[in-house]
């Protein structure tokens with residue numbers, strides 16, 4: 068019997084009751100002259116087959132129950148362009164509502180943190196090598212060549228571990244390419260139990276002084292500045308924590324896990340089942356969150372989720388000073404505004420709650436502090452105060468106006484300023500958002 072044969076129950080009971088009319092009865096009857104031993108064996112086999120059949124029935128029933136339950140549970144969709152912080156917000160939800168599960172994965176994240184660290188080291192080595200290759204160079208010396216050679220084993224470890232977790236293991240990731248893992252979190256158990264990952268941790272530990280020397284070198288810093296290599300911008304930045312994250316007994320903190328960077332290929336479905344004793348989970352019902360890819364070419368996968376979710380958390384950084392990685396002709400904020408209008412206007416989503424997060428507000432603050440002039444990028448900003456409040460206020464009103472104008476019917480506008488890598492401030496917001504979504508859902512289920 069196979070799972071694709073759901074009718075087997077009925078066919079068993081619906082057939083003619085007379086055994087003689089049952090075409091299978093003859094096959095089920097004990098063979099003539101059966102020995103006691105053969106009989107025992109036959110009955111055991113029969114019992115086993117029945118047990119398996121019951122187990123399969125139970126599995127079908129369970130997956131159907133889960134399916135029906137999913138129908139009733141609240142489902143939240145995270146939307147926003149690539150790099151807007153969707154996966155980081157998901158981690159915040161997990162930290163708050165399923166902390167034990169989150170906790171059990173720290174070991175896997177340790178390897179990701181180290182991979183992120185190696186990736187920064189690789190960017191520096193590449194910058195140095197390019198400088199050596201240039202016709203004239205004065206910033207780098209033989210000592211840098213030696214240091215790069217000493218650090219080379221790190222790059223080998225990077226390739227080994229990345230190949231191990233890559234969603235396309237037959238095409239080993241080249242150096243410097245983004246590594247995509249398959250959704251479902253299998254990569255976490257692979258990392259937690261792999262000798263290769265353990266070995267990588269040891270290699271990083273053995274080279275911690277060299278990594279430190281590289282990063283402390285003033286000529287290297289000067290070179291990075293000259294070449295405009297900004298390690299911080301891509302996320303997964305741990306160069307200011309070298310001693311801590313390379314230590315033998317290092318265990319990633321919540322904040323490390325939030326900042327660690329790994330790319331998932333495809334849609335992640337996360338089931339939030341109430342954890343007994345979790346402080347954030349009092350009175351919480353089960354719910355689901357979908358984290359989808361956000362790059363321009365992959366947004367078609369969003370659509371099937373539109374008629375099953377009750378709430379959307381829409382993320383956008385206010386990165387009017389950047390263009391899309393996948394299409395450098397498109398300004399990031401313009402792309403976000405365009406998406407926002409489309410989401411607000413979509414008739415499938417007209418009953419859906421839409422919650423806007425202006426994310427990466429720490430970066431905006433830092434940029435403004437460093438002298439960023441908003442109106443140079445957004446002429447319509449004109450002579451408004453070039454401050455954090457000035458910027459958020461201006462863009463908030465823009466997003467609010469589009470929301471009002473585009474929504475097929477009136478709905479509330481929810482808006483938060485977030486720094487998703489900051490666990491503390493985000494925990495509060497996540498709590499408020501969750502409460503709001505469930506309040507509306509409860510209200511509506513009472514009306515129905």
Ligand SMILES: Nc1nc2c(ncn2[C@@H]2O[C@H](COP(=O)(O)OP(=O)(O)O)[C@@H](O)[C@H]2O)c(=O)[nH]1
Nearest residue numbers: 149150151152153154155302303427486487488
């Ligand atoms: N500085 C800063 N970095 C963030 C923030 N939110 C996310 N990031 C980082 O930005 C990168 C992209 O975030 P991610 O959640 O993967 O974006 P996604 O592509 O939308 O899933 C990651 O390295 C995050 O650590 C934030 O509020 N501030």
Ligand SMILES: [Mg+2]
Nearest residue numbers: 153154331359
């Ligand atoms: Mg993501």
